[in-house]
Amino acid sequence: MNIAIIATSPRKNSNSLRFSKYLQKVLQTSDIQNTTIVDFHHFDIPSVGRGIINKDALSDFQRELLTAWEKADLVFFVTPEYNFTVNGDLLNALHQLGSKDFAYLFNNKVFALAGVSSGRGGKVPCLELTTVINKIINFGNQFSVISPRIYESHETHKNLDENADSVGNKIYEDSVKAFTDYAVEVAKRWVN
Numbered sequence: 001m002n003i004a005i006i007a008t009s010p011r012k013n014s015n016s017l018r019f020s021k022y023l024q025k026v027l028q029t030s031d032i033q034n035t036t037i038v039d040f041h042h043f044d045i046p047s048v049g050r051g052i053i054n055k056d057a058l059s060d061f062q063r064e065l066l067t068a069w070e071k072a073d074l075v076f077f078v079t080p081e082y083n084f085t086v087n088g089d090l091l092n093a094l095h096q097l098g099s100k101d102f103a104y105l106f107n108n109k110v111f112a113l114a115g116v117s118s119g120r121g122g123k124v125p126c127l128e129l130t131t132v133i134n135k136i137i138n139f140g141n142q143f144s145v146i147s148p149r150i151y152e153s154h155e156t157h158k159n160l161d162e163n164a165d166s167v168g169n170k171i172y173e174d175s176v177k178a179f180t181d182y183a184v185e186v187a188k189r190w191v192n
Helices: 015-029 060-071 088-097 100-106 123-139 170-191
Strands: 003-007 035-039 074-082 110-116 151-153
Touching: 003 015, 003 060, 015 035, 015 074, 015 110, 015 170, 035 060, 060 100, 074 088, 074 123, 074 170, 088 100, 088 123, 100 123, 110 123, 110 170, 123 151, 151 170
Parallel strands: 003 035, 003 074, 074 110, 110 151
Antiparallel strands: none
8 A cells, every 4th residue: 555645834844744754653563664755845836826737847846746646545634723724735736736637636545634733723624624625526526535534633742752753642642543543444445
């Protein structure tokens, strides 16, 4: 199984990237080695209405994102919660990629959603993303599913150190493991 973990914060060394690296480590403890992390720190997708992604002239970031996403059976979107909503870069990317040229990104995939917060948050972006991704799957007449279990990474910087290692909060560790195990199980059923 191939897995893409997309850290959607544009901030350098963001909590979303930290959590994405931790997800990768947790997946590796379950013998899942084929994981790729894409960092939105290098995001360069034009804003809707100001340009489009040219599938024949992709930037390095766009190529990295599309390649990881296309190869993946399971795509984790790890998104920061900004002012109780989804960050604009991720929404813009979904709007740009939710077209016929990129319909393959929404076919035969399982999507798993995690919201990251430095405080208490993360649920609302996941709920909003569920709606947007489902609409893209539906209108593109594609066949994919969103894993029902979302994850809210509370106080991420207090639970994970700079190297994306757990600081020892057993509840946090167990809940992340349960989230990844659930998403992988949904993907196994969907892929088979």
